[in-house]
Amino acid sequence: MKKVMVGMSGGVDSSVAAMLLRDQGYEVMGVTLKLFSDEDISQAQKEGKTCCALSDVMDARSVAYRLGFEHLVFNFKDNFREHVMKQFADSYLGGRTPNPCIECNRHVKFDKMLRRALELDYDYIATGHYAVNEYDPESGRYLLKRPADRSKDQTYVLYSLTQEQLSHTLFPLGGLEKSQVRELAEKAGLVNSSKPDSQDICFVPDGDYAGFIRQFTGADVPCGNFVDAEGKVLGEHKGIINYTVGQRKHLGISLGKPAYVVRKDVESNTVTLGDEADLYTRSLIAEDFNLISVPELTAPMRVTAKTRYSQTDRPAVVSALGDGRYMVEFDEPQRAVTSGQAVVLYDGDIVVGGGTIV
Numbered sequence: 001m002k003k004v005m006v007g008m009s010g011g012v013d014s015s016v017a018a019m020l021l022r023d024q025g026y027e028v029m030g031v032t033l034k035l036f037s038d039e040d041i042s043q044a045q046k047e048g049k050t051c052c053a054l055s056d057v058m059d060a061r062s063v064a065y066r067l068g069f070e071h072l073v074f075n076f077k078d079n080f081r082e083h084v085m086k087q088f089a090d091s092y093l094g095g096r097t098p099n100p101c102i103e104c105n106r107h108v109k110f111d112k113m114l115r116r117a118l119e120l121d122y123d124y125i126a127t128g129h130y131a132v133n134e135y136d137p138e139s140g141r142y143l144l145k146r147p148a149d150r151s152k153d154q155t156y157v158l159y160s161l162t163q164e165q166l167s168h169t170l171f172p173l174g175g176l177e178k179s180q181v182r183e184l185a186e187k188a189g190l191v192n193s194s195k196p197d198s199q200d201i202c203f204v205p206d207g208d209y210a211g212f213i214r215q216f217t218g219a220d221v222p223c224g225n226f227v228d229a230e231g232k233v234l235g236e237h238k239g240i241i242n243y244t245v246g247q248r249k250h251l252g253i254s255l256g257k258p259a260y261v262v263r264k265d266v267e268s269n270t271v272t273l274g275d276e277a278d279l280y281t282r283s284l285i286a287e288d289f290n291l292i293s294v295p296e297l298t299a300p301m302r303v304t305a306k307t308r309y310s311q312t313d314r315p316a317v318v319s320a321l322g323d324g325r326y327m328v329e330f331d332e333p334q335r336a337v338t339s340g341q342a343v344v345l346y347d348g349d350i351v352v353g354g355g356t357i358v
Contacts, residue, residue, distance in 0.1 A: 003027040004170060005117040007109055008063065008071070010056030012192050013128030013173060015063040016181045019188060021126055022067055029122070030064040030071040032057050033113065035080040035104075054252040062191045076112050083107035085203055089213045093221075095246045095266040096340025099157065099309070100201055114168055124170050129154045131167055132174035132349075142166035144292050144351040156309045159344045159354030160290045171303050210242045216230040224254055224269035229262070229278070237271045240264050246279055247335030253313040280333035286343050286355035287325050293352045297326070298307045302347040303352055305330070307337050313346050326355060 006018040008030040022028045034057075057073060064071035091098035109127060117125045126145070130152040132145040142163055142283045146153050173181060185193035190280065201312060204212045214221065221239035228234055233252040243251075247261040251273070260279055263272040284307070291297070297320040304313035305328050315331040328343055344354035 001025065001027045002124065003122040004126050005113070005122045006030050006126045007113060007128075008032050008060035009128070009198075010059035010192065010195075011128065012185045013130075013181060013197075013273045014193055015060070015128070015190050016184050016188075017128040017172040019067055019184070019190075020064065021170065022069060024172075026124075028069040030060060030069060031113070032060045032071070032073050033080075033211075034073055034077055034109065035108070036077050037081075040103065042062070044183075047081070048238055048248065054123055059192045059195070066188075066190065067103065073301070074113070074116060079112050079250065080108055081102065085216060087200075088203075089217050089219075091340050092213050092241045093217070093219060093266075095240060095264045097331060097338045098340045099342055100203075101157045101309075102160060102260055102342055105157055108234065109163055110165045110169065114165060124168050126170040126172060128173055129158060129171055130173055130178075131155050131158055131171045131319060133169055133171050139293075141293065141295070145174075147174045147176075147347075147353075148169075152178050155351050156306065156342065156354075159292070161292065162290065164290075165243075166292070182328045202323045210239065213241050222269060224271065225268045226273050229274055234273060240266060240269060240271060243271050245338040275299070279336045280334045281337050281357075283327060283329045284337050284343060285321070285325050285327055285358045287327050287357035287358055289324065290352060293350050293351035296320075299348075300309055301352070303328075303344075303347055305343055305345045307334060307341055307343050309358060316345075318345055318352070325358070 006014065006021065006025045006028055008014045008018060018028055018030055025051050043292050061071045083098050087103050088098050088100045113127050130147040130149055131154055131161060132147055132209050134143045136143050144155055144158060146155055182193060200348055202208060223236050223238055226237050228232040238252065243261045243264060245261055248258060251259060259273040260276055261271055262274040262278045264300050300317050300319040303318050304318055305316040314334065317329050319327045321327055331333040339357055341357050344351040
């Protein structure tokens with residue numbers, strides 16, 4: 001009997017994933033990951049807004065008990081603090097806009113948890129992500145593909161998975177619609193069948209990124225100048241971490257017309273404002289690239305690509321630049337391409353790979 005360790009957040013998706021694997025004959029163990037300390041997010045804790053709280057652990061444990069398998073809690077908070085929270089804060093301080101879910105998958109769920117599972121002689125790990133993992137005998141590679149429920153597609157945050165990781169990973173929900181998942185949970189009498197999906201970054205549940213960064217790092221984030229494309233001073237900003245490319249609201253400045261954040265410059269501590277038309281670009285460069293469907297790019301490749309999780313992918317061409325970087329050139333200009341975010345490439349339903357936008 002194959003053994004699988006299922007990451008259980010306390011939500012309905014991971015609970016149903018565990019139930020399906022149990023029903024398929026796997027020996028299942030559920031694990032919930034403790035990812036951060038109370039002091040790291042003390043204000044959000046005081047306001048009772050955090051996910052990954054004791055109630056989530058209890059929900060996961062309740063499901064495991066009802067379904068008849070063991071449940072453990074693993075303390076990965078040091079790993080999460082270094083590779084996710086610190087990386088998030090450092091990126092913002094460096095003028096970038098990171099995606100912490102990608103880093104959590106890269107360094108915690110599909111690295112730290114997988115290594116722990118293999119140490120304990122488990123064959124696989126599994127999560128409640130909406131994605132498909134499929135072995136292609138023709139290419140000899142594992143393929144990451146989009147799920148049946150396109151509205152829940154999470155392949156964007158999974159592009160960093162390696163062939164080794166994919167060979168030990170199961171995604172039981174890939175062929176299901178979200179409505180079917182809730183129905184299965186309700187029929188099974190799971191305590192979290194109607195629990196709402198988490199929408200926020202788990203360690204910044206109140207959405208105050210700047211407040212978290214100040215608390216977490218103790219950094220002094222000085223005010224600076226809003227400028228236009230020619231460098232003319234338009235007013236004062238409240239610290240560069242409060243802004244991201246494409247932002248229009250909460251700028252605290254009135255120019256008599258809509259203004260958008262077009263660029264941030266840490267060295268000069270300036271935030272450049274412009275018109276919406278200034279946000280569009282046809283090309284980008286990405287680094288820290290991971291290829292999944294192909295071992296390498298020996299020639300330019302037609303793909304579709306997206307630069308944000310919620311975006312629809314658009315036609316483009318990707319080319320290797322030869323220095324570990326890749327150029328992505330879109331057929332049509334794209335809005336608010338942002339340094340620190342990921343660009344993820346597709347060939348139909350198959351994830352070609354992705355990287356971090358420079």
